[in-house]
Amino acid sequence: MHEMSLCEGIREIVETAARTHSAERVTRVRLEIGRFAGVEKTAMEFAFDVVMRGSPAEGAALEMIDLPGTATCFDCAKDVEIEDRFAPCPLCGGGKLMPKGGDEMRVKDLEVA
Amino acid sequence: MCTVCGCGDGKIEGHDHGHHHHHHHAPDGSIHFGDNAAGVSVPGMSEARLIEVETDILAKNDAYAAANRARLGGLGALAVNLVSSPGSGKTTLLCRTIEALGDRPLAVIEGDQQTTNDADRIRATGAAAIQVNTGKGCHLDGHMVGHAMDHLDLVPGAMLFIENVGNLVCPAAFDLGEDAKVAILSVTEGEDKPLKYPDMFTAARVAILNKVDLAPHCDVDLELYETNLRRVNPAIEIIRLSARTGAGMAEWLAWLDTALAVKSPQEAAE
Numbered sequence: 217m218h219e220m221s222l223c224e225g226i227r228e229i230v231e232t233a234a235r236t237h238s239a240e241r242v243t244r245v246r247l248e249i250g251r252f253a254g255v256e257k258t259a260m261e262f263a264f265d266v267v268m269r270g271s272p273a274e275g276a277a278l279e280m281i282d283l284p285g286t287a288t289c290f291d292c293a294k295d296v297e298i299e300d301r302f303a304p305c306p307l308c309g310g311g312k313l314m315p316k317g318g319d320e321m322r323v324k325d326l327e328v329a
Numbered sequence: 330m331c332t333v334c335g336c337g338d339g340k341i342e343g344h345d346h347g348h349h350h351h352h353h354h355a356p357d358g359s360i361h362f363g364d365n366a367a368g369v370s371v372p373g374m375s376e377a378r379l380i381e382v383e384t385d386i387l388a389k390n391d392a393y394a395a396a397n398r399a400r401l402g403g404l405g406a407l408a409v410n411l412v413s414s415p416g417s418g419k420t421t422l423l424c425r426t427i428e429a430l431g432d433r434p435l436a437v438i439e440g441d442q443q444t445t446n447d448a449d450r451i452r453a454t455g456a457a458a459i460q461v462n463t464g465k466g467c468h469l470d471g472h473m474v475g476h477a478m479d480h481l482d483l484v485p486g487a488m489l490f491i492e493n494v495g496n497l498v499c500p501a502a503f504d505l506g507e508d509a510k511v512a513i514l515s516v517t518e519g520e521d522k523p524l525k526y527p528d529m530f531t532a533a534r535v536a537i538l539n540k541v542d543l544a545p546h547c548d549v550d551l552e553l554y555e556t557n558l559r560r561v562n563p564a565i566e567i568i569r570l571s572a573r574t575g576a577g578m579a580e581w582l583a584w585l586d587t588a589l590a591v592k593s594p595q596e597a598a599e
Contacts, residue, residue: 254502
C-alpha cells in the first residue's frame, strides 16, 4: 500500500538506533510483517532501496519475517491461525472470523558495522 | 554484558545465535576473541553487531494519534474518520449531516491530494472546515490531523468529522486518534468491494451503504453487500442510506449521538 511512507518510518527508526549505538553503517535490517499488514514485499524492497539512500542503511540488506494471521471465530469463540482473510475456521469450519493479529509492522533488529 | 547480543543489558535479547563465539590462535600462541572490525564475533555474522530494535514502523504516527485522542478525550469530543474510495459520496453525506445537526458544535478536516474544493463545500454549509492537502500522500496521518486540530476551535462535546483521502487501502493502517472509522460504500461500486479491499472494512466500525436510491437502477443486490461486509468484519454495523433522498439519515444521526454520548461521561469521570 504505502510502502514508501513505511520506509520513511523505517529510516527514522534506523537513524535513531544507529546514532544511539554509534554505528556508522547498517548492513542488514530485519522487519516483522504480519500476514494481514497489507505490505507488498516487492514494493517494500523497491521503496527500501530508494528511501535508505544517504542514510546509514544505504545498500543494507532487507529481510522480512512473516508473522501469522490470527482471528477470533464468532461461531466457536476460539482464537485461530488463518492463512488468508477468507479462510474458514480451521476448527469448526465457520465463516465469521474477526481478524485479531497479523497486522504487525515492526523493525525487529539491525546488523551494524 | 555480552557485546555481541547485549544479554545482561535487559534491552537487547532474543537472538538465536547462542554463545559460540569464535576465536583464533595468533602465531604467538595467544588467543584472540573477536579480533575483527566490530570487536566481536558471531557465527555467520562476522564483523557485525546486532541491535535489537523491536519498534513499530508506525510508532511515530501512533504517538501523534494518541496525543490527538487524549486531546479529544479531554474535550469529550467525538472524532469520526470517514474513509471510502473517491466518489462514494463522502462530502455530500457530510454536508447533509451538518445541515441536519443544525447548531450543534462540529468541525471538519478535509483530506485530499489537491484543491480546497471539499473544504469550500463544507464551509458553504456554515461549518468550520480546514483542508489538508496531502500532496503526493495517499492518506492522512496523525501528525497532519494534530496540526489541523490546532486551527479548529473545538469546543467540549463537539463532533469532529475527518474526511480522509479517497482511498480504500492506505488510510486503513493510519490511526488518526479517531473514535471510529466509518467506511462509505456506494451501491454502484460492486457487491464484492468489501472482499477486494478487506483491510479497510475490517478496520471500520460502521459501513454506510450510500446511494441506495440508485439500487433499483443498477441491478445490485443490497443483501449481498451486507453479506460481504460481514464476511470481512462480522461485527460491522451497516446503515443503508441515501444522502440525496435522506433515507437512513435518521439512523446515522442516531449512531452519532450514541457515540458522542459515550464520549461525554468520560470527561465528567476524569
